[in-house]
Amino acid sequence: MSSDILTKVRKTLFANRFLTAGIVLVLIDLAIGIVGRVWTPYPPGADFGISQPPSLAHLLGTDEFGHDVLSEMMYDTLPTLIVGFGVGLSIALISTVIGLVSGYYGRKVSGVVIDVLTTTALTIPGVVLLVVIGAYFRTASESLGYLVIVFALAITGWAFGAKQIRSQVLGLANREYVLASKMLGEKWYRILFTQLLPPILPLTVAQFLFGTLYGILSLVTAEYWGVLAATTNNLGTMIAFIAANAAYLSNQWWWILGAILPIIILGGGLGCLNLGLDEFIDPRLKVVEPEVPLKDIELPIDQGTVVVKAEQRKVKTR
Secondary structure, rough: OOOHHHHHHHHHHHOOOOHHHHHHHHHHHHHHHHHOOOOOOOOOOOOOOOOOOOOOOOEEEEEOOOOOOHHHHHHHHHHHHHHHHHHHHHHHHHHHHHHHHHHHOOOHHHHHHHHHHHHHHOOHHHHHHHHHHHHHHHHHOOOHHHHHHHHHHHHHHHHHHHHHHHHHHHHOOOOOOHHHHHOOOOOHHHHHHHHHHHHHHHHHHHHHHHHHHEEEEEEEEHHOOOOOOOOOOHHHHHHHHHOOOOOOOOOOHHHHHHHHHHHHHHHHHHHHHHHHHHHHHHHEEEEEEEEOOOOOEEEEEOOOEEEEEEOOOOOOOO
16 A cells, blocks of 8 residues: 555656656755765865866866865755755744634634734845844854754745735635534634645645745855854855955856855756646646547548648647
């Protein structure tokens, strides 16, 4: 039974080209990060000639300090991904719970209060809050850890998703099967998690994808503004050093490429996953093949016949 389920899941995931591409790209990024924490071509702090272009000895060249860019990139990728996935997971959980509760209770006092809090949270920019928190930690002579960063970005990034989920739950809460469950005395938490949660799970996954990218870009922005100590190791640190040394003015493209390549791969992977999930969830976007085989048609004319070749095409349902 379990093997049948695994087979069905595997076929579902790999039947969609966007889902397949997204999974592969995200796994490549994770592999770079995990391998980079146990092995790199050179120790990340080893010194070589400064600002050397790519060569067989250094595939991504060396930076302004003589460090191997490929080794630095591999070593710095995993902390960046952990922050991104942490923010994405936190945003998905918070927005789903708040969206479910506020949508279920609708126009009741509790639902309205949660909706007002959600709207208020939308006005708080996460990166600015991170800068303020970073300034506080710097004043207190303490280092700002990744856990604080994830927390700060999560509590400011959930509101938009919660609004989306709430609007969906408001419609679902008035369906006949939900009203029937209420009339039969079903517990509220069973209605939430067994009847309302499954239809909005795709939105939860979308919030995770959005939150992951939001977390990584916010971390990079915070590093660029100097919120974190320069002793931390992530891709944002690399970008901060690139900006501080104006590498873009001295044409050290390999240094810039090394800092942004894992972010580009992850962004592409998340984008493909999002497209694949859209096709998987929305039946109108699914690609279908005609079930009846097509045949060539022969049309008689004065000088003989003309054969019209049948062409099998995959079409979308809309």
